[in-house]
Amino acid sequence: MANSQTLTDTQVLEDVQAARRVKIGLISATVRYVLLFSVGLVMLYPLIWLIGASFKTNSEIFAGAGFLPESPTLDGYIKGWQTSTPYTFGRFFWNSFLIILPKVIGTAISCTMAAYAFARFEFPLKKIFFVSVIAILLLPNVVTRIPQYILFRDLGWLDSFLPLWVPSAMAGDAFFVFMLVQFLRSLPRDMEEAARVDGANSLQTLVYIVVPMLAPALISVCLFQFMWTMNDFLGPLIYLSSVDKYPVSLALKLSIDTTEAFEWNRILAMSVLTITPALIVFFAAQRYFIEGISAGGVKG
Amino acid sequence: MARVQLKKLEKVYGSFKAVHGIDLDIEDGEFMVLVGPSGCAKSTTLRMVAGLEEITGGEIQIGERRVNDLPPGKRSIAMVFQNYALYPHMKVRGNLAFGLKIAGRPRAEIDAAIEQVAKILEIETLLDRLPKQLSGGQAQRVALGRALIKKPEVFLFDEPLSNLDAKLRASMRVRITELHRRLKAEGLSSTVIYVTHDQIEAMTMGDRICVMQAGEIMQVATPKELYNHPANLFVAGFIGTPEMNLLDGALEGEEFVIGSQRLALGAHVTSRLSTLPGQAVLGVRPQHLSLVREAPALTARLSNAEFMGHEVYLHADLEGRKLVSVVSAGEFEALGGSELIRLRPDPAMLHIFDKSNGRNVSLLGGRLAA
Structure with missing residues (x-):
């Protein structure tokens, strides 16, 4: 009891x-x-x-x-969309799209190839090349502005979209190359070796085996590039002089300093439209975005 | 037909020589096992055959072709990796088909080949799964299938079973051996080079075994030959469980002197000796060291007895030297707890090694050359 x-x-x-x-x-x-x-x-x-x-x-x-x-x-939306220029805001969105599309695709392809070379092959002067990638990474952007401007002027590329996307499409963004190299180094080589034994050459191995495994990192590269390009103000400001070629970032500024005399609701309405694509893309792909960022540092 | 020949094969990493000009001749259809402790360059050797590692010196021949400069895909080989190396984004079907797709084979042929291989390896139900949905054993079977489907001349296995648990490993061992036999019976090319650090795998699977150490070949022989007639101290110590007893001592006439004890070897042992080493090592397997009551025998102090069921491992101390003997449970009972035991080596199974170079000097003339 x-x-x-x-x-x-x-x-x-x-x-x-x-x-x-x-x-x-x-x-x-x-x-x-x-x-x-x-x-x-x-x-x-x-x-x-x-x-x-x-x-x-x-x-x-x-x-x-x-x-x-x-x-x-x-x-605000209706008037803002019409703008004070002969073009609607749609024209500026289209311009942004024309810059972003080749830039993102070019970045993904060129940076993958450069990173694959650095991570998997031995070639003469590899160390020096890689050190220069890191050096570019550390270089402040402003330092290269003037030499780049002079170079593109001599190439006759001023007032065109070319200076805005061609360097990136040639693996010019050291940050992305570095990020992909780090990600690749954390991937085991066995699958690539298996592919080589299966008869695939380097390019086939890259396309069929490495790229699918690299997908999370590659998606965040594309996202980063998309957002940075969408938000880039200085680049278009320097290289583009005709209003019909302005991307949204410049067009937004346009509505502030011309005739509207601070029609704030139009500016705010267009700002909302401007950030919408970035927000949609981010929320749609945030899982990959976070995976990509963390994988570069933590994995391996 | 694919005979594989390694001629003076060398691998150097910077200032480190990993493979020291080895020669190895693997017959067509032979199951050759490369075995050795980790770091003995067995995997490096295999990877050189596969073409995944560059060759520093020497030559590799597969069939009649010198393959030194051929890419892996053109060597007519297939490889099974330790961690399966399945393509993670492809389903099992895609993994199996990849090699044939790259080779540009027609769709119908690929499908038929997948069907056939899946049936042999009993993976038909797994074809539409991703590698991450497979267990270790299933993944290894798929990896095996990926090798099999290519109908290569040479199969290369790089420690394929070491990620599996003991039970699965035993069944996969049988499966691979049977597969090899089946290919051979069907007249298909089935030369196998199999790398492992597990001597049980080596002994049970290999037609011949190549024991390696520090980038050099210690001995190439059949499992039986290796076990009964090890060419040197390394092989003697490496093959066999528990390890062979190796006792330092000296030869004096027909007697072997260990510390204060003398063991009469008998004329049939001394007559086998090719040379008479100054410093010698007596080698005898625990299974060939029996408990006796009278001389000639070695007297040792019993330090521990491990009961294994049908047999008992006796650990004894002979003037500071460790000795192991395997006796039957009955014999152990008969000991009646006495501390001092007498152990007599079987003279036919006893080896004398030259301590200066590690060579077995007690092999018969013909064997020494082998």
């Missing part, structure tokens, strides 16, 4: 402790989420405000810090 009494007591005690653990867990989760939510809100608020404000009237924008428009209007 005494025994069963003790047993029951222990059980009751355990139940009480379990209940307490659940309660503590609940409180800690609540605190954690409230904290995360509030910090997240602080960080995201400018973006939320931007979207909200793009539907406001010009006078309402500066009336308060709230993001909900009192009388939502599409005026």
Whole structure:
């Protein structure tokens, strides 16, 4: 009898402790989420405000810090899309697309080949070449601006898209080459050796075996390149002089300093449109994006 | 027909000589096992045959062709890797088909070949799975299939079973040996070079075994020959479980002197000796060291007995030298717990090695040359 009494007591005690653990867990989760939510809100608020404000009237924008428009209007979008130039904003999106497409595809192909060479082959002066890749990585961009400008001017490429994508399509972005080399080094060579025994040559091995294994890193390379190009302001500013060739980043600036006299709702509306592709692509591919970034450093 | 010949094959990495000009002749259809401790360059040798490693010196011939400068795909070889090396993004079917696709074979032929190989290896139900959905044994069978489907002249295996658990390893061993026999019976080219560090694999699978150490060949012989007539101290110590007892001592007439003990060898042992070494090593396998009651025998102190079921491993101490003897459980019972035991080596199974160069000097003339 005494025994069963003790047993029951222990059980009751355990139940009480379990209940307490659940309660503590609940409180800690609540605190954690409230904290995360509030910090997240602080960080995201400018973006939320931007979207909200793009539907406001010009006078309402500066009336308060709230993001909900009192009388939502599409005026900013309609007028902003038309722009003060002979072209609509669609033209500028198309220009951006014409730069981004060859640049991203070219980067993916050229950087993969360069990285494959560095990671898998022995060739004369390999070390010196690789050191120069790293050196380029460390070089500030501004240093190369003037020599590059002079070079492209002499090639007659000014006011064309060529200076904006050709260097990248020739593995000119050392960061991507480096990232892919690191990723490749972490991949076992056995599959490539198996492919060689199966009769594949170097190019076939690259295309059929290495590229599929490299996919996560390659996707983040493309994403990075897409976003950086979409956001690039200085490049187009330096090389493009005709308005009909402007990409969105320049076009956005255009609406600030011309006749509109600060029609803020148009500017904000076009800003929302400008960041939309990047946001869509990022959310669609964020899994690969994160995988690619972490794999470069952590794997192997 | 694919006889594989290695002639004065050398591999040098910077200042390190990994393979020291080895000669090896592998007959058509032979199952040759390269065995040795890790770092003995057995895998390097195999990879040179495969063409995955460049050759520093010497020559490799497959069939009548000198293949030194041929890429792996043109050597008519297939290789099975230790960690399977299946293409992770392709299904099993794609893995099997890859080599044939690269070779530009027609679709129908590839499908038929996959069917056939899948049936032999019992992987028909796995064809539409990805490698990550396979168990170790299944993955190794697929890797085997990928080699088989190419109908190569030479199969190369690089420690294919070392990632599998003991039970699976035993069954795969039988499967590979049977497959080799089957290919041979069908008249297909079936020369095999099999690298392993596991002497059980070597002993059970090989037609002949090539024992390597530090980039040199120690002995090439059939498993039986290796076990019964090791050419040198290294092979004697490497092959056999438990290891051969190797006792330092000296030869004096027909007696072998170990510390204060003398063991009469008898004329039939001394007459076998090709030379008379000053410093010698007596080698005898634990299985050939029996418990006796009277001389001639070595007296040792029993330090430990390991009961293995039908037999007992006796660990004894002979004036500071370790000795192991394998006796039957009955014999061990009969000992009755006495500490001092007498062990007599079987004179027919006893080896004398020259300590200065490690050579077995007690082999009969003909064997010494082999």
